[in-house]
Amino acid sequence: MMIPVSEARKLIDENCRGNRGEVLRLIDALDTALSADVLSPIDTPPFHQSAVDGYAFAYASWNKKAALEVIGEVQAGNMYAQAISASQAIRIFTGAPVPQGLDTVVMQEKVEVKDNTIFIKDELLVSGANVRRQGSQTKTGDAVLKKGHRMTPASISFLASLGITEVPVFAQPHIRIIVTGKELVPPGGSISGGQIFESNSFALKTALKAMGISPVSVEVVEDDEAMIMDAITRALDSDIVILTGGASVGLYDLVPSSLAKCGVKEIFHKVKQKPGKPFYFGTYGDVLVFALPGNPAAVLSCFYEYITPAIGRFTGRQYQKRLKMILAHDFQKKPGLTTFMKGKTKGNTVFILDHQESYLMNSFAHADALVELEEEREVIQKGDLVNVLMILF
Amino acid sequence: MMIPVSEARKLIDENCRGNRGEVLRLIDALDTALSADVLSPIDTPPFHQSAVDGYAFAYASWNKKAALEVIGEVQAGNMYAQAISASQAIRIFTGAPVPQGLDTVVMQEKVEVKDNTIFIKDELLVSGANVRRQGSQTKTGDAVLKKGHRMTPASISFLASLGITEVPVFAQPHIRIIVTGKELVPPGGSISGGQIFESNSFALKTALKAMGISPVSVEVVEDDEAMIMDAITRALDSDIVILTGGASVGLYDLVPSSLAKCGVKEIFHKVKQKPGKPFYFGTYGDVLVFALPGNPAAVLSCFYEYITPAIGRFTGRQYQKRLKMILAHDFQKKPGLTTFMKGKTKGNTVFILDHQESYLMNSFAHADALVELEEEREVIQKGDLVNVLMILF
Numbered sequence: 001m002m003i004p005v006s007e008a009r010k011l012i013d014e015n016c017r018g019n020r021g022e023v024l025r026l027i028d029a030l031d032t033a034l035s036a037d038v039l040s041p042i043d044t045p046p047f048h049q050s051a052v053d054g055y056a057f058a059y060a061s062w063n064k065k066a067a068l069e070v071i072g073e074v075q076a077g078n079m080y081a082q083a084i085s086a087s088q089a090i091r092i093f094t095g096a097p098v099p100q101g102l103d104t105v106v107m108q109e110k111v112e113v114k115d116n117t118i119f120i121k122d123e124l125l126v127s128g129a130n131v132r133r134q135g136s137q138t139k140t141g142d143a144v145l146k147k148g149h150r151m152t153p154a155s156i157s158f159l160a161s162l163g164i165t166e167v168p169v170f171a172q173p174h175i176r177i178i179v180t181g182k183e184l185v186p187p188g189g190s191i192s193g194g195q196i197f198e199s200n201s202f203a204l205k206t207a208l209k210a211m212g213i214s215p216v217s218v219e220v221v222e223d224d225e226a227m228i229m230d231a232i233t234r235a236l237d238s239d240i241v242i243l244t245g246g247a248s249v250g251l252y253d254l255v256p257s258s259l260a261k262c263g264v265k266e267i268f269h270k271v272k273q274k275p276g277k278p279f280y281f282g283t284y285g286d287v288l289v290f291a292l293p294g295n296p297a298a299v300l301s302c303f304y305e306y307i308t309p310a311i312g313r314f315t316g317r318q319y320q321k322r323l324k325m326i327l328a329h330d331f332q333k334k335p336g337l338t339t340f341m342k343g344k345t346k347g348n349t350v351f352i353l354d355h356q357e358s359y360l361m362n363s364f365a366h367a368d369a370l371v372e373l374e375e376e377r378e379v380i381q382k383g384d385l386v387n388v389l390m391i392l393f
Numbered sequence: 394m395m396i397p398v399s400e401a402r403k404l405i406d407e408n409c410r411g412n413r414g415e416v417l418r419l420i421d422a423l424d425t426a427l428s429a430d431v432l433s434p435i436d437t438p439p440f441h442q443s444a445v446d447g448y449a450f451a452y453a454s455w456n457k458k459a460a461l462e463v464i465g466e467v468q469a470g471n472m473y474a475q476a477i478s479a480s481q482a483i484r485i486f487t488g489a490p491v492p493q494g495l496d497t498v499v500m501q502e503k504v505e506v507k508d509n510t511i512f513i514k515d516e517l518l519v520s521g522a523n524v525r526r527q528g529s530q531t532k533t534g535d536a537v538l539k540k541g542h543r544m545t546p547a548s549i550s551f552l553a554s555l556g557i558t559e560v561p562v563f564a565q566p567h568i569r570i571i572v573t574g575k576e577l578v579p580p581g582g583s584i585s586g587g588q589i590f591e592s593n594s595f596a597l598k599t600a601l602k603a604m605g606i607s608p609v610s611v612e613v614v615e616d617d618e619a620m621i622m623d624a625i626t627r628a629l630d631s632d633i634v635i636l637t638g639g640a641s642v643g644l645y646d647l648v649p650s651s652l653a654k655c656g657v658k659e660i661f662h663k664v665k666q667k668p669g670k671p672f673y674f675g676t677y678g679d680v681l682v683f684a685l686p687g688n689p690a691a692v693l694s695c696f697y698e699y700i701t702p703a704i705g706r707f708t709g710r711q712y713q714k715r716l717k718m719i720l721a722h723d724f725q726k727k728p729g730l731t732t733f734m735k736g737k738t739k740g741n742t743v744f745i746l747d748h749q750e751s752y753l754m755n756s757f758a759h760a761d762a763l764v765e766l767e768e769e770r771e772v773i774q775k776g777d778l779v780n781v782l783m784i785l786f
Contacts, residue, residue, distance in 0.1 A: 026580070026595065027595060027598065027599065030599045030602055030603060031603070042584075044589075045589070045752070046584055046588075046589060047586075047587065049752075051750075051752070053641075053643040053644070074587075075575075075616075075645055076574060076575070076576040076587065076616075076645070077574065077575040077576030077577075077587050077588060077616075078586075078587050079586035079587045093643055093644065093645055094641070094643065094687075095574070095576055095589070095687065096576075096587060097586065097587040108643075132750075132752055137748075137752070137753050137754075137755055138755065144755060144758075145758060149758070149759075150785075152599075152758065152760075152761075152784075152785055153595075153596050153597075153599040153600035153603060153693065154596065154693055154754060154757035154758050154760060155758040156595050156596065156599045157592045157593065157595045157596030157599075157689055157692075157693065157754055157757075158592070158689075158754035158755060158757065158758040159580075160580045160590060160591070160592035160595035160596075161580075161589070161590050161592035161689060161754060162580075162590065163580045163581065163582070163583075163584070163590045164580060165580050165581040181469060181470065181488075182468075182469070182470040183469040183470030183488055183489075184470075187419070187552075187553045187554075187555075187556045187557060187558050188556065188558040189556070190556075191435075191439055191556070193440075193471075193472035193490065194440065194467075194469065194470050194471050194472050194489060194490040195439075195470060196437075196438070196439060196488070196554070197553060197554050197555065197556045198553070199550045199551070199553035199554035200550065202419065202420060202546075202549050202550045202553040203546050203547065203549065203550030203553075204546075205420065206420065206423045206545075206546040206549045206550075207546035209423055210423060210424070210546060223468075223469075223470075248446075248487070250446040250486055250487065251446070251486065252468055252469070252486055294487075294488065296550055296551075296554060299550075300546065300547055300550065323740075347716075348741065355530075357444075357525075359438070359442075359444070359525055359530070360530050361530075361547055361550055361551035361554060362530055362531065362537060362551060364547035364550075364551065365537075365538060365542070365545065365547050365548040365551040366542075367545075367547060368545075391545075392543075392545055393786055
C-alpha cells in the first residue's frame, strides 16, 4: 500500500494534464511562462541609430585630409531629412536616427571643432562605427522569445521595446484549500481545552503567493463527514484541491473516505516518507486532489516536494532548484523512509536544523531548503553529498 | 571624477538611512523582515498533546503484567476531565490533550484489545512516550523569531500557530520612477521617424514587483528641463527616486543639472563600469536619488547592482546571492572598466551570453545572473572563478 517517494512523484506527474493558455497584459506577466513563441512585430532598432554623441557622415566619400562642414543637428526623437553632400556632417546625439545617406558616427571627443567645421582625429574609425544598425537586435517576424520562456523583468522590458502589450502565457491554476480539524481556532481568538490555532491555511496561502498564485478559497471545516463532503464538492470546480488534516486511517480521519464518496479517484494513499506518511493523491477528471496530514511541517514538506512541481506542470514553470550539496555534519537516520529534513544552506554546504518533528515549525521558519535523505540511507558523514530542494525563491 | 564600482557601492551604502518599521497583518507579511523580535504569547503545544492514535495512561503506576481498563476517549479538540485510576487508560487520538494525571501514550498498533481492556505489547515503551509536552516548541515570552528574520511561508505558519495576527516589519520604501526622453512612445502605439518604444518603466516596475514593491508612480517626461525639474520636485516626497535617460554629460543630458537645481546633492556621477558609465547617485535629506542612463541593459544592470541592495538596506532584506562560479568558456575584455555581463548559470558554472551591448535586451531576457569582471581583468580562462550576482529570485 505504502509507495516510495519516487513512485509518488511519477504518479502525480503522469496525472498533470490541465495546462491551459491565456493572454495577459505584458506588465502583469511577471514570472509566468510563455504558452507560445512571441514574434517581433518590428525591426529593433527601428532605424540606424547613433550609439554616441558625435557627428554623422558618409564614410566612403569622406576625404580624410579635409574638414567636414556641420550643416545640421539631430537629437533622439527627431529626424534630419534634408540633403547632405560628401563634405558635410550632421551633429548627432545618442539614440538619434542616422540621416539617410550617412553610415558612420565619430564620437565628439575625437574631433577638432572650428566654427561650423570638424576635423576627425580618429585613426581607428571604420565604416559603420558607432551606429546600431536597424534590425541588429530583432527583425520583423523573428521568434524572439520561445514557448516556455520565463517572463523575467528583462524579458518584459525587451518585449515592451518591441511595442508589445500582451503576451500568451500558461494560466495559473485555480486552487481551493480545505483545512479540516475541530480543534482549530483562527489566530487572534483564544484557545482553551484541547484547541490549537489554525496555521496550515497561512502556510499554504503564503507559499502559493510566493509563486504568484492566489488561492480561490480557503475553508476550515470540522471533522464531520457531511461538512467535509460538502466542502470537497464545492472545491471540485477548481484545478487543484489541497486538503489538510484527517488524511490518515484513524477513526476520525474522514478525508480519504469523504473524497471517495465524492467520486475522487485515489491514485495513492501513504508514502514511505517522513514527515507526511499519510499523504494522499487523487484525481477527479483533470482536477488534482492532494490530501495532506494536519501536522504543519508535513503540510509544507508535501507542498514543496509534490504540489509545487505539479503547479509547475500547470504553469510551465520550474520554481525550485534541486541541488547536490555537502552535508556540514554527521547525521544518522533509521532506514525505511525517505526523510525530508528542514535545512539551511551556506554556499554549497547544507546544515540539517534541530527540531525536525512534524509538529514543530520553529526550525522550518529558519529553513531555506529541504534535505532529502533516501529510504535506505542510515549514516551520512560530514562531507557527504545529499539531495537538496531549495524552497525559497 | 569617475569612481570605481567598489567606491560607488560604499557611498550608496553610507547614505542609506531611511529604514522604518510598520505593523502588518501576518498574512500580508510574506518576504518582509521583522523590525523587532517576536515573543510567543503562549506555550506551544498549549497542552500535553498525543503524537499518535493510541491509549494514554500513567507510566509510574502501570503494572506491566496487567491489562488496563479503557474508560473513555479523547479526540483532538476535546478534553477528558473525569478521574482516572492507576489501572485505567483513555483511548486517545493524534493532537488530543493527554488527560491530567496521565503522561504516556502507547500506539494503537502496539496493544492487544480485549473487550474494554488493553494489554500493552511494547517492550521499548518509556515514560512520556508519544507525548508532545506543553511548551516543548515555545514557552510564553520566548523570543521565537528575531529582528531581521525573513518572513517565509513557514515563519508565517509558525507565528499563526502561536495565535499571532500582526507582526512588526521593516516597511517597504516608497519609490517614484521618472523616465526621460522625447523619443519614447508607450508600447501599443506606433512609432515613426526617430521614435522608439518606452520599455525602461516596464523593467523597473516588474523588477520592483519581483521584490514585492509597488512603485508609487511612473512618469514619462520629455527632455525639457522645466518638465524634468517639475517631475523631480514632485518625486522627492518618496524614499527612493529612480530616473532613466539624460544622465550623461551631453548637450541634452539634462538630468544631473536638473537634480542640482532641485537641491539634490550629488554624491557621485560616473562609475568605471560598463554598462552604466554615466550612473549618478545623489541625496535629498534621506531620499536616495538614482539617475540611470537610458539604455535598457544599463538600467537593469544598475538596478540589480546598486538599487536592489539599497532597497535591501531599507527593508532589512538581502534579495540577491553573490556567488563565485566557474566560467564555462574563455573570455576577454579591455581593462579599465568593471563590466557586468548578462550570464546564464548551470549548477556552479556560468556562461556569458552573446549580445552584451547596452542597447540590447535579447540576451538580458535569457539571463539569470550578472557576471562581474573587475576593472583590471582582461583574459579570463575557462575554469576560472568569476563573481556572479544572481538576479532572479
